[in-house]
Amino acid sequence: MATIGAVLLKACLNGSRDQGEHPLLPVRPEQLAESAREAVAAGAGAVHVHPRDGDGRQTLDPEACARALRAIRGACPGVPVGLTTGAWIEPDPERRLDLVSRWEVAPDFASVNLSETGAVELAQRLLERGIGVEPGLWSVADARTLVASGLAARSLRLLVEAMEEDTAAALATVAAIERLLTEAGVDTPQLQHGQDRTAWPVLRRALDAGHDVRIGLEDVLELPDGNPASGNAELVAAAARFAREADRPLLGAGGRGRVRGDPAVPGTGLWSQADDQLEVEP
Numbered sequence: 001m002a003t004i005g006a007v008l009l010k011a012c013l014n015g016s017r018d019q020g021e022h023p024l025l026p027v028r029p030e031q032l033a034e035s036a037r038e039a040v041a042a043g044a045g046a047v048h049v050h051p052r053d054g055d056g057r058q059t060l061d062p063e064a065c066a067r068a069l070r071a072i073r074g075a076c077p078g079v080p081v082g083l084t085t086g087a088w089i090e091p092d093p094e095r096r097l098d099l100v101s102r103w104e105v106a107p108d109f110a111s112v113n114l115s116e117t118g119a120v121e122l123a124q125r126l127l128e129r130g131i132g133v134e135p136g137l138w139s140v141a142d143a144r145t146l147v148a149s150g151l152a153a154r155s156l157r158l159l160v161e162a163m164e165e166d167t168a169a170a171l172a173t174v175a176a177i178e179r180l181l182t183e184a185g186v187d188t189p190q191l192q193h194g195q196d197r198t199a200w201p202v203l204r205r206a207l208d209a210g211h212d213v214r215i216g217l218e219d220v221l222e223l224p225d226g227n228p229a230s231g232n233a234e235l236v237a238a239a240a241r242f243a244r245e246a247d248r249p250l251l252g253a254g255g256r257g258r259v260r261g262d263p264a265v266p267g268t269g270l271w272s273q274a275d276d277q278l279e280v281e282p
């Protein structure tokens, strides 16, 4: 009986991109819902979005966030949905905390960039509200902040986010953060990702290293061969192919503990539940 580590492939649908950067960048709730549905059909097990206001600007406003969440959940029942809390959307820490506290429709999880002022307090507020926390680690310093905060064990997963534009530098940062976490005894699942030029190299390294990954128009506009992606689903499908090549079956909607069967891969419909180490049934 072989054991194989399954991978969560999360679709990051829009991020901070301007509408002009891609013709099919999802912005309005119905666009987010349609893009999420296609991404899940292509293999995504969770989605992460940046809700927008009526002018297409990013917002943490409770009503705008609720509209986005309801639309996505209507299109993808049971698929965990996460939101950003980026400080560039609301730079005042008190106002940001207040907006998140007033989210009447709660996301399943939210990312919190640990380098931002008020991050630990924001993460604690989310936890009090029963919302999963994804601390965003952009550097070794952020990883030290995480360890000192005591948040690691209470986090849903850690986002190891390479911000460098140079691929070698991005891969080195990811490895350094990974090393620090290992040395600190942190065993919270890691989702690692790059952006633009580094997105595919970081994703492939993460698959080989046994971590979770994400892909979508937030991170990259091009396919691995450099051609423009038609949209989120094509990016997810390309990442799913890399996962197959790395012998990493995809976790289905619901996150860890469930695996999406892939009829193209013999035996993958037969995974049993057991955290991220999944046993192949004969």
Ligand SMILES: [Zn+2]
Pocket (backbone or CB within 6 Å): 012, 015, 016, 048, 049, 050, 084, 218
């Ligand atoms: Zn994001």
